[in-house]
Amino acid sequence: MKQHQKYEFVSSASLPTRWGQFTIHGFVETATEQEHVALSYGQWQAGDVIPIRIHSECLTGDALFSTRCDCGAQLEKALQNIVEQGKGVLLYLRQEGRGIGLLNKIRAYNLQDQGLDTVEANEHLGFDADLREYDMCKLMLDTLNVQRVNLMTNNPKKRIALEGMGIEVVCRTPIDHGITDDNRHYIRTKTEKLGHKFDSHLLK
Known part of the structure; x- marks a missing residue:
């Protein structure tokens, strides 16, 4: 069982989805008992560049289909991208x-x-x-033998966090999905106040 000072790998199991056959990996924060999961797809060798997404839990968007945010659409698009590319990892962090x-x-x-x-x-x-914190991502990616990534995100803080932990971010892929009339103002705010990167013409 792979461990860290604050985090611990628990177990893995197969997880069939409508996009393809993933493997789900469970992790826990030892101090708080907060649980996180990673979904992996395909095979790779050490040093390969792996498409990944760090996705923070959003019950309203991911499970209840709210259009107040773009989270659910981004989650689905990330899983689709991973399957289309034949390999990849989605880190699902429980920080609503x-x-x-x-x-x-x-x-x-x-x-x-x-x-x-x-x-x-x-x-x-x-x-x-x-x-949000991202230090748990180090153990998750180490467990899955991922050192070099193509990061699917619009949030530059995620890239900074990974690079600070020694993960090489070879490139960043925008994931501009799920923008609606219900959330356009919300996304503009994330762009203007939190530094997220979106294609500006999508927010008009």
Whole structure:
């Protein structure tokens, strides 16, 4: 069982999906018992460049099909991309609402309904705009023998985090999916205040 000071690999199992046959790998934060998973597809050797996505849990978008965000669409597109490329990894991190949790996310939604943007709402509740951490990704990628990646993201902080842990980000692939009239303002806010990279013409 591969371990780290803060994280521990638990087990793996097959996971058939509508896109293809993945393997699901379970991890746990030893101090908090928070659980995270990785989905891997295909085979590779050490040193290969592997398509990956770091995806933070979004119950409303991933499971309840909300269009207030683009999370569900990005999750599906990442899995499709991995299968199309014949190999890859999706790291699914249990840090809802950019780290504030599900119920606080609902409180933040209520404030957004009253006119605040997503950053202002989090700050009004006493949180930083983004509380997510990515250090658990190191053990997850080490367990899967991934050292060099093509990172599917619009968030430059994820690239910085991986490179700070010694993971080589060979390239970044934008994942501009799921933009709707319901979330265009939200995505503009992420672009303007959090530095996310989206194709500007998609936000008009």
